[in-house]
Amino acid sequence: MIERLEPVRAAEQFINLHYPHCQAALLAGSVVRKEATAASDLDIVIFDQTIKSSYRSSHVEDGWPIEVFVHSMESYKEFFQSDCVRGRPSMPNMVAEGLILKDHGELNAIRKEAQALLDKGPDPWDKETLKLKRYFLTDALEDLTGSTSRQEDLFIASTLLIQLSDFILRTNHQWSGDSKWLMRALKRFDPGLAAELAGAFDLFFRNGEKEAIVELTERILNPYGGLLFDGFSIGKPSS
Numbered sequence: 262m263i264e265r266l267e268p269v270r271a272a273e274q275f276i277n278l279h280y281p282h283c284q285a286a287l288l289a290g291s292v293v294r295k296e297a298t299a300a301s302d303l304d305i306v307i308f309d310q311t312i313k314s315s316y317r318s319s320h321v322e323d324g325w326p327i328e329v330f331v332h333s334m335e336s337y338k339e340f341f342q343s344d345c346v347r348g349r350p351s352m353p354n355m356v357a358e359g360l361i362l363k364d365h366g367e368l369n370a371i372r373k374e375a376q377a378l379l380d381k382g383p384d385p386w387d388k389e390t391l392k393l394k395r396y397f398l399t400d401a402l403e404d405l406t407g408s409t410s411r412q413e414d415l416f417i418a419s420t421l422l423i424q425l426s427d428f429i430l431r432t433n434h435q436w437s438g439d440s441k442w443l444m445r446a447l448k449r450f451d452p453g454l455a456a457e458l459a460g461a462f463d464l465f466f467r468n469g470e471k472e473a474i475v476e477l478t479e480r481i482l483n484p485y486g487g488l489l490f491d492g493f494s495i496g497k498p499s500s
Contacts, residue, residue: 265324268292272303273362275322275329283309284334285368287359294358302326306355308367310334330355334367341346341378348437350384362379382434391432395482395489398424401490402478405471415466418474422462429454432485 272288280286290304291297303325315336320327330352332340340352353375361368386394401421408414423443430437431445438446447455452473461473483486 262425268297268303268325268475269360269362271323271325272305272327272487273301275305275320275327276307276362279329280307280309280331282311283363284365285361285371286363287356287361287368289355289359292326302328304355306352307331307336308334308371309367312336317341319472321342337371341375345378345383348431349439349442350379350383350436353378373378373429383431386431387435391485392489394424394428394431395487398428398478398482399488399490401489402475404476411469414469418462418465421474421478422458423479426458429458 262460266274269288272286276283276286285308288303289305289306291301292303305327307329309331309335312331313331315330317328317330337352337356341350342350344350352441356372356375357379395428396423399418401424405414405417405421408417426443426447428436429435430443430450433449433450435445437443444459447458458477461477464470464473479488
């Protein structure tokens with residue numbers, strides 16, 4: 262087993278070797294939040310005015326898997342915006358929470374910009390988006406209740422879990438997330454509801470019981486008009 266350098270030292274060594282002339286650099290991710298596991302990597306954000314376009318690359322050095330996110334002093338703004346539009350502010354989070362490893366004076370303003378976006382929260386869904394999300398949840402729930410194939414059930418339930426989690430967060434003006442970040446966002450918003458959601462789907466994946474999922478999905482949708490199928494359309498011209 263390769264012995265790892267201490268994470269901050271490994272990140273500094275990586276930056277000095279690959280980006281010695283960058284204007285600023287941050288170490289973000291689980292090692293900064295003190296949540297690192299044996300499988301954790303180093304997330305490094307680089308600001309380098311000499312690059313022509315943003316990019317992301319992966320490396321293994323000093324025993325660490327390393328994900329590096331490289332931006333110019335202007336290109337990061339596009340990523341801030343796109344992350345916020347999709348409701349998953351990955352880059353603003355990394356910049357706001359990251360440990361500064363190098364700074365020529367530019368980072369303070371960028372970090373304030375990131376934090377302001379996080380504090381503002383995502384834009385609310387408009388009426389058409391809300392209808393679309395209700396319809397897709399209804400469709401997935403009906404697929405699950407009507408399915409007689411355990412193999413297909415697994416995929417339907419997985420889709421429904423992600424869609425329902427996202428719906429809960431976005432309708433409550435909360436940032437969403439991907440993968441493990443979705444559950445972490447739910448726990449921050451409402452630990453009790455997060456536990457109920459996990460319990461309902463755990464019960465299904467263990468025993469095939471669907472009733473708790475059905476009850477929870479219907480309850481979450483009810484304040485927004487409930488299940489939606491009859492009369493829904495996409496792209497139909499108005500008469």
